Amino acid sequence: MRHPVGSFLAECSHLLKAVDEPMAQRFASLLAAAADTEGDPSELASPFPLGLRPDMGAIATARTAAALTGLDAADPHIGWRHPPEEHVPPGWAHSAAAAELLGPDGSITGPDSERFGLFFLNPGVTYPDHWHDADEFYYVLAGSAVWTVDDETTRSSAGSYIRTPSQAVHRIITDDEPVLTVWGWSGDTSFDSYGY
Numbered sequence: 001m002r003h004p005v006g007s008f009l010a011e012c013s014h015l016l017k018a019v020d021e022p023m024a025q026r027f028a029s030l031l032a033a034a035a036d037t038e039g040d041p042s043e044l045a046s047p048f049p050l051g052l053r054p055d056m057g058a059i060a061t062a063r064t065a066a067a068l069t070g071l072d073a074a075d076p077h078i079g080w081r082h083p084p085e086e087h088v089p090p091g092w093a094h095s096a097a098a099a100e101l102l103g104p105d106g107s108i109t110g111p112d113s114e115r116f117g118l119f120f121l122n123p124g125v126t127y128p129d130h131w132h133d134a135d136e137f138y139y140v141l142a143g144s145a146v147w148t149v150d151d152e153t154t155r156s157s158a159g160s161y162i163r164t165p166s167q168a169v170h171r172i173i174t175d176d177e178p179v180l181t182v183w184g185w186s187g188d189t190s191f192d193s194y195g196y
């Protein structure tokens with residue numbers, strides 16, 4: 001039987017398979033393969049940061065409901081953390097939480113060339129302009145936020161796919177809702193080039 005984290009990865013694979021874009025397709029295959037990885041990814045578990053967890057079911061859509069149910073089952077096995085202070089502006093880290101599910105630091109160990117995880121941002125927060133060498137996508141599971149990638153600004157909600165190419169300057173702003181996404185990094189996935 002699949003581990004709950006594997007089952008969640010399979011749900012994410014299903015969502016990404018419906019996105020007609022090469023990086024989404026590549027991660028759909030990667031996650032489908034990782035879903036059946038042997039082993040117990042529970043060791044890294046740490047609970048969702050106290051005070052951040054909203055009722056995501058209330059702001060999900062039918063498209064992402066199965067993934068959110070899968071996330072509820074996987075959550076006790078996921079290593080949620082606030083972003084490292086050195087990667088974000090002062091005082092900002094406690095408004096956000098992230099977890100790497102697949103990758104060199106993931107609950108399921110993967111190659112250095114890809115990372116896949118979860119990201120959550122509280123309401124009323126600006127994740128300011130930042131950039132990195134890694135190619136990146138976000139897929140929104142619940143809530144909404146405004147993404148700006150280079151000069152293009154879009155409001156995104158459950159089911160939206162956002163692509164941020166290597167070195168593109170991007171920011172995320174929430175207003176009255178939080179936002180919960182999955183994300184993928186590929187290419188140079190070290191944090192050496194991360195800037196803001």
Ligand SMILES: [Fe+2]
Binds near residue numbers: 132164170
């Ligand atoms: Fe990014």
